[in-house]
Amino acid sequence: MPNNIRSCAFWSTKPVEPLVKVTSHGPRNVLILQNRRDNATPWAAGRGMREALGGRAGFVGVDNGGHYVYGTGSTCADKATVAFLTKGTLPGKDLSCDGPRP
Helix, strand or coil, X not given: CHHHCCHHHHCCCCCCCXXXXXXXXXXXXXXXXXXXXXXXXXXXXXXXXXXXXXXXXXXXXXXXXXCXXXXXXXXXXXXXXXXXXXXXXXXXXXXXXXXXXX
16 A cells, blocks of 8 residues: 555645546546456546546446456457547446456
């Protein structure tokens, strides 16, 4: 856990800009890709972001470890990612994808 502490946590000055509030208001244009076992961004954090964004976001959860989702062997996640990046299309419902097959 100490690896997650960044030097900015100890700055003595306040931020110049106000904190950004994450809400469900706005266009439906966010795709969240989340691995089930990612130590850097835990599952609960991904689900929390999904909840905070509400209907603005699509969620693709993959039964895999590691910090990135696309291109790791999950056809389901790759299809959703390509559809979003090429056409702006989000899944109609949250997806639960299998991880890569050995």
